[in-house]
Amino acid sequence: MHQIEPYYSWKKYYSPETDINSPFYGKEYNYDLYSETIYGYYIDPSWDYMGSETLYIKILFVDYAKHFIIIEFIGEWNDALHNDIMHFKRNIVDHFNPLGIKKYILIGENVLNFHGSDDCYYEEWFEDIDEEMDNGSIGWIAAVNFRDFVLEEWGNYNIDTYINAGGSLQINNWRTLNPQHFFGLVNGLISRRISLT
Template identity: 65%
Template sequence: MHDIEPYYGWLKYYDSSRDEYSPFHGKEYNYDMYSETIYGYYIAPSWDFIGSETLYIKILFLDYDAGYAVIEFLGEWNDAINNDVMHLKRNIIDELLGVDINKFILIGENILNFHGSDDSYYEEWFEDVEEGWVTALGFRDFVLDEMNQYNIDTYINSGGNLEVINWRTMKPQMFCQLVDGLIQKRLGM
């Protein structure tokens, strides 16, 4: 797991440690020391801790004018034991909502498993975005299936034409606009 790193291609456009409104503003990364673990396996020091033992993130891009956030995930999303969505919602999403971010693109290529519980935090998040949306891209089919068993798909858009496999080849603004357009079509707006 220590070889899995967040996407670095957009650092020239956005760096959460240098953004005064980011929950990770001022964080210094020691790339020579691996200290964080998931189930005893060290992870790359570039991932950010959100309060969960099993789920880490990297905010790849924030656009305050358009209200976009692109967040990449690593680990096991475990609402049943660790209440990961609570940590994500309270420690990250609420702060971003406070600076008018209301469109969330969740990149889940490195989510290894999902264990659901109730959907109250997802419902709260859905209500908080008002004119925005939340979408999940790159999540494995079995992870999405498990999420759907807990009705998470009621609050988070996923699957179908939202699977933008070449997102790394795009500039972040272009990617966000593409996803926004796909969501608008899906929602019939």
């Protein structure tokens, strides 16, 4: 686990520790000290703690003008024991929603397991962003590259009602794009899905 780093090539475009609106503004990273663990396994110091013992994040990019954020995850998403969605909703989503962020891209390649509970926080999150913005678009949540068994579990707990995932959102080449192009691709895919419903 300690060898899995968050994607770092977009740091030239955005760093959460230098964004005054970020919950991690001013954070100093010690890349020589591995102190955070998930189930006793050290993780790279670049990952950020958001309240969960088992799920860490990295905000890769935020565009306040276009109302979107890209967040990468590592660990086990455990709503049953640790209520991870509550921590994520209260500490990250509720922080960015008042700043106009209504489009969320979640990257889940390193989410290694999922344990569900109820869907209340997902529903609340969806209701927070399901409104028309000044540009006429509506908010959405897109999950990119989550593992099939995680998506199956989401289906078992009705989470796929609120989060767009699977199919065309398995974008293996996302790292070859800059964040604006990646958002454009995902936004187009979600727009097509919405128009078909």
